[in-house]
Each structure stands twice: as structure tokens, then as C-alpha cells.
Amino acid sequence: MSKYELAYINENINTFFFFLSECFTGTPMALKVMPKASTKLQGFLREYCISLHLSCHPCIVGLFGIAFQSNEHYGFAQELVIGRDLFAVIQPKVGIPENAVKRCVLQIASALEFIHEHGLVHRDIKPENILLLDSHCCRVKLADFGLAQTRGTLIRFISGTLPYMAPELCAVALEEGQKEVTAPPLSVEPSLDTWAFGVVIFCILTGYFPWERCVTSDDFYQEFADWCQAPTVEEVPPLWKRFTPAAMEMFSRLLELNANNRSTVGEVRSYVEKDWLMPTLVDTNGLQPENGKVSATCSTPSVCRSSPVHQEVE
Template sequence: MIELGLADGSLIDELMELTAQSINHLEIQEHFNIIKEIGRGKYGKVLLVTHRFRGTPMALKVMPKTSTKLQGFLREYCISLHLSHHPCIVGLFGIAFQSEEHYCFAQELVIGRDLFAVIQPKVGIPESSVKRCVVQISSALEFIHSHGFVHRDIKPENILLLDSQCCQVKLADFGLAQKRGTLIRFVTGTLPYMAPELCTVALLDNQKEVTAAPLSVEPSLDTWAFAVVIFCILTGYFPWEHCMDSDSFYQEFADWCSMTTKPYTEEDVPPLWRRFTPEAMEMFGKLLALDAQKRCTVGEVRAYVDKDWLKKGHENQL
């Protein structure tokens, strides 16, 4: 598997070089009819467009040159294109170009909402829908990892729904994706989805540098984020703000993970986690192992899909 990953990584480097040499200069409105904006973020925006000559509807990701490096654009496009034939990953059309002010590429149009939009605060979504979503996203992540890449931005906003019951979902946005083994010297800020080892290289407010050693990008980062997403969509809230000693909710969970006396009692389980069955807690314990080396792979979640995750009385009925 590692050899395959290295081969894919080299292929991406070649694809990036070829794309850089052949990328066309086009103006968006000369070739596409802009229908409306369907997404916006730090990266730029996503437009619903139709191709002027073929009439094909598609989503056009548009990134300003003022805030996007060519190398970053090429990496996202080439990794996305390389992985896009998986059924649970947003497809690409193989169209990439630059305009006077933007870098752009065209992707499959997914009509529907993202997962974040359907989470009811403090309630979540039905367990059956969660499990359908989890099986599909774990399959997409296993595929990504088998090719030697790490997504690095697993969150509900990047999981697109083709229906409201999560019968078909697709993972999107490879803007942070990198080859496994890439070294990260620092990240800015912290998010609830970031693993503890990633938080050690977070550049916090008023900090100018990070003293921790560079962190190697590994699939275990996605595993952690994936588990936090599962918690969020089952409950409708975050388990913590960030994985640091200063966060009491994280510290409670870390203390539970560090317990040497098993089996534990319900009183040992942190309050936020008491709605889960022992089987679900066993799953979370593997996915959220504090030691990244001991963290299970995303695929292991399938061993728990046939078990109840929420205790009776806590089922989400929307």
C-alpha cells in the first residue's frame, strides 16, 4: 500500500507539471453561463454554471490569484482529479483554466445541501442516517489513504448530500489535501476536528512561531476528524473546542481514554458521552486514541455499524 502511495504521489507531481504547462487562459463568461453562487469560503467561491457550447451544468470552483498560489491550485486540482472516480467523492470534468484574476476548475454539480445544513442543534440527525453517511465517507477515506493522500479537512460542510436521508453522500474539497508524509511546520488557529498532535503545531493568538517539531501528515489525522464528525452529527454539538489541556471537555475525555481499569462504570464516562452505548464508546476509543500510532483506521467503523450507538431514549427522530 505504501509503494502504491509513493507511485501516486509521483504521478501527482507529474500531473501538476503537465497541467502548469498546458493550462489555458480563458475568461469565465466567454465559456460559461453563470447561474448563481452556490458556495463561498476563504478559498474563494463555487458557481453554478452551464457550459455555453454543450449546455452541461457544473460547479465551477473559482479562486482569486491574489490569495491562491498556483502550486496550491494545481495540487488541489490534480489530487481531486486523480481521486474523483470513487462514487463517494465529488467528480471532476477535467477542465482547469486561469482567467485574468482567478484560477478555476469544474466539478460535478451536486444538487442538495451539505451535512452541516441538516444537523439540528443539540439533537443531531437520526442514527440510521448517520450510519449510512459514515459507511460511505469511510469508504472514500480508505480510498484516499490507499493512494497515499490525506484529506485534512473532514467536516460536515465538506460532505455533500444527494438526498435528505444520507442514502448517497459525497466528500468534497481537497484544498488542504497533501501527500502522506508531508511535514507541517505550523497551522493557524485550532478547530474541534483537529487531532491533539495537530494542535501542538497550531500558531495561537499573539504567537509568532511554533516550538514543536514539524508534524508528518498521516491518515490518523483524518481518522480523528472523522470521529469528531460522527459525534457531532449524532448529538448536534461539538465534544470540545480544541484538543488542548486548557479545554476541560477534552481533558475529561483524555482522562477517560487514559483509564487503566476496565471495564469502566457509567460514572467514569464524561457527561457529554453518556448517551452512547458501550459499543459506541469502544468505537470512539479506537478512532480517538490519543496516541496517533494506536489510532485505528477509518474502515474499522464498519465493525460497529450493526450495533446501537445511542442508548434508548437518546435516539434522534427528525
């Protein structure tokens, strides 16, 4: 590493990022470093190879062919993205402007389609893993392939971030006090990313999570599930009344409870020319307009940074 200059950037859970510059060419890079104590070699190599394989897409963080290990760490060099992640620009309980959301959604949909076409599934789609190259979401890039797997892989470990995890994945994750899994075996499929993508769209439009976890004990999720399963057209749940009928149709496709019937991420393109938010703020769940913004008096969870969970399937 003597021909490189290093400077600390930031860190996430069990991952450190450094600014890396090649001394002769001055090429700027970001060095992603993972402690060996919490990273298996197989997992590191999988993330590196998948990231390198997909990095040619313009909406995915690029990689350089530089990987290394020291006595205590693994690491690889990736494209330096100067900017914040998408989560950093979400105003809690407000969200970000609809036009910016749509710009972001189109780019991430393109990245996910590319990933799925290569037989892979990201498995951790969330605002923290979407990096901004500008403050208006004109250019964004999908990052962090640490949980990515090949399509069809039998799930042995539950990995992901709870609010974004699909109901079929939550069904095989043990809840507090639960002794054994009763759901059938589950394989890695693009529909897991589609569900998370739908949740991300909700979060960045509103500044709220739609629910904390897709289980029947979560009232917000159960309200949505009941609406989806109603035999006749019913009034949308209170938390969703801010959305237009077109947006609700889009959400019903992305957040289809039956994974086999869930849409592909690319279907969002047919909705981007339509309005997603109602023209006026309507309070239906303890949300009151204040000076043109929405404040919350209900227990709806506002967005917050969430760490992935890891749980072995018995």
C-alpha cells in the first residue's frame, strides 16, 4: 500500500471507509475495509466479486481491481462518491419532493433490473445504501453488496433490515419468544428486492416507515394487508390516504403480499408520469398540517437508520 495515500472518511457497522489516492496518477478512490474478526473470507470474496461484476452499470458504485488483506482486515477499492446517502436528505415525517423521488426511483429501478438480469438479488435495499452525487437526486448510485446472493439460493440465514423485509422473509424469522419456524423453506428471489424497493419509495415520499415489521402483530402492516386482501374495493388505510389512486395501484403491485404475483421493479416506469401524492395534505392518522408541513401525533414510526439483522434458519 506504499504507493497509495490514505485518509479516513467514515464508518458503518463493522465497515470502515478511507479516501485512497494512487500516488502516481492521483486517482481518487474509496477503500472499504472490514475486520476479519466479523467478516468471513467467503463473504468478503463474494461481496467483492459481485460488486466488481456489477460495477459497470452507471447507477451502481464502481469498483477498481484492487483487493487486499492484512493481519486483521480485508479491503477493496471502489469508486469515490462525494456526497451523502439518500437517508441523509429525508426530512422525518415530511420526506423529499416527489420529483426528486421519481428521479431516484428510475435510477434505482435500472440498477436493480441490471442486478436481477445477472441472476443476483441485492437483499438490503434501503436509503442508507443509495448514494447521492448531488443534492437533488439527479444522479444516484446503489451500493453495498454485502448481503447479495445468487437467485434461487436457499435461505439459511435471515439477513436484511426489518422495516424493508418482505412478509415471506419475516415469516421465516423467529420473533421474540418463538421457538421454531413454521413457514416453508424460502429461496432468494428478486421479489425480495421489489418489496424493499416499494418500502423505500414510501419512506422517501413521506418521511415515515409504513410499518416496523411485516407481521400480524404490527397494526400498520395488518391494516395494509387487510386492504390488499379485501374482496371488494375498500377505503385505503389511514396512513396511505395521502397517495393518489395511481400511486396506490403502484404500491399494490410492488408490495403484493404473494411474492409469486409481485411486480418487477421496472413496472414503476409506467407510473412516473402520474401524480403520486394528493395535491393537498390530508390528515387521516393524527397528521396535522403545520405551516405547510406535516407533524405527527400518532405512533407511526418515522424513518431512522436501521441495521441489518442476521439470524440462522433452523
